[in-house]
Amino acid sequence: MSDRLPGFSTLAVHAGAQPDPTTGARATPIYQTTSFVFNDADHAASLFGLQAFGNIYTRIGNPTNAVLEERVAALEGGTAALAVASGHAAQVVVLQQLMQPGDEFIAARKLYGGSINQFTHAFKSFGWNVVWADPDDIASFGRAVTPRTKAIFIESIANPAGSITDIEAISTVARKAGVPLIVDNTLASPYLIRPIDHGADIVVHSLTKFLGGHGNSLGGIIVDAGTFDWSTGGKYPMLSEPRPEYHGIRLQETFGNFAFAIACRVLGLRDLGPALSPFNAFMILTGIETLPLRMQKQCDNAKAVAEFLAGHPAVASVSYAGLASDKYNQLARKYAPRGAGAVFTFSLKGGYDAGVNLVSKLQLFSHLANVGDTRSLVIHPASTTHSQLDDAAKIKSGAGPDVVRLSIGIEDKEDLIADLEQALGT
Missing domain, CATH: 3.90.1150.10 (Aspartate Aminotransferase, domain 1)
Structure with a gap:
């Protein structure tokens, strides 16, 4: 192709995918394997030390899932993405990178009922506290900010009412507070709204819904906009401080504008384990094409x-x-x-x-x-x-x-x- 940027429909079919180099298969294969062979001991060490990219174990990454991740990141205008087992899993993995016990996040009151339940009850066991704000009263988000606030969470189109959230206005509040704006874009899909274009720092989806589109496969995804400075004020030590499990690497310093997606993979998915099945990734990829x-x-x-x-x-x-x-x-x-x-x-x-x-x-x-x-x-x-x-x-x-x-x-x-x-x- 020329230097012309592909359109949305073209990206929905082609982004992240190439014919299989071994067989020539045009559709992305299902790599139904638990683990992957290393070239040698040095190759294995470099993968485990985050000094090289590659496949280790399907809980952490898989080639089928990688195509899905690249495709959704392209559709959303993000720098990188991580696919997980469900939309709920995406929310847990995202907040694990941001929150410490006793921290708070602000959430729009108009949300999917399962998210309200997760935020109100399940997250209490992690010591994460939700503070509710009214998306029809933008000032309520500003009033809810405290020194313990680590994020703001909204839906682009709220479930169940279908109301539209003023993403740009709430993004302004998040910027002033020095915290990332997380937008659940499930009901809109990037075809209707791209939250990153309006100030979102992180986008999450239940892939089960419109992206997959056929009611046959569970999945979730996290998209990193690459727009937030995780080193600001020491608020986010998971990203800004040396990681002892990776020989002192600072993720923000090492990975730059896709550090959050890396953190979600190597600190969240690796240890919490909500991996997406490669078969489900294949099914969801097929759905995204249409x-x-x-x-x-x-x-x-x-x-x-x-x-x-x-x-x-x-x-x-x-x-x-x-x-x-x-x-x-x-x-x-x-x-x-x-x-x-x-x-x-x-x-x-x-x-x-x-x-x-x-x-x-x-x-x-x-x-x-x-x-x-x-x-x-x-x-x-x-x-x-x-x-x-x-x-x-x-x-x-x-x-x-x-x-x-x-x-x-x-x-x-x-x-x-x-x-x-x-x-x-x-």
Whole structure:
């Protein structure tokens, strides 16, 4: 090719991949092996000492996974990436590099229910404390900053409500506080929003969702933007101080603008162990090839379905940033001009019972706890994904008792609307 930078769809198919040098296979092979042979003793020592790059053991890295990592890093505009077993695993590995017992991180209150649960309860056993802020009140992030704050965490498009977060405004708060901004970009995918372009320092995904796109493989990924100076103020000793397990190497000094991705691999993945299966990496890579096609179709379908629901007499309200009347529409135009995503919520006039009843009547929509599939999905968050929260917390997170979440697939929009129409009745 010429010096022209490849477009998004080209990167989705080609980034990170070459024909296999041994067999000529065009599709990335599944390297289904636990470990890799060293050339000699010196080669092995250099790999273990971080003096050379290469394969040691699939828990730490694998050639199939490496293609996936390079591809997502290219799509997100990052310097490097690390694939792990799930989106939750990505969050644990990221924060392990940043946090010490007693430290705090600030999180947007509008998050996936599983993340709220992980942050509130599971992370307490590590001594990591979450402080909640309101993404509709940017100043609340600044008020939450203390000397113990080590990061700010948001979602680009919030789950389940589909609201758009003002990434640039919160990035300004993070810069002032001297901490990295972590953005979960799962619902948007880099096709709709690239958080690094708007000030994010770290991007995480559940690869299980839109990037994989077919509901068949779990995975997570961490993308390093290469934008944060980890040596500032001694806040991040995992990156700035000598690492005794690697003969005193300072990761920031040695690896520069991809030091965070290296830390996640050699300090997080190595010791915590949430490795991604090479088979799942292969499946997710295959899904990414059609990401632009799927996301555009899903966004177009979602807007049509949201417009139908907005006019239905049984529906109290629709929360979809793609609607001109939605409070997040201006942010959607700024951050996601191709479409406001394929996940959104609506409220029914009949409350909790009406939501449960609707889910039971739908026939084409699958009732399950996932998003980002080629198939259209439905769930009643208050009785499932957010059931661990009290009613006040459910409402604050966008999952009140009358709320139903849809994840719109690639079916014909007329069929999706017909299924909702029969389930809602007149």
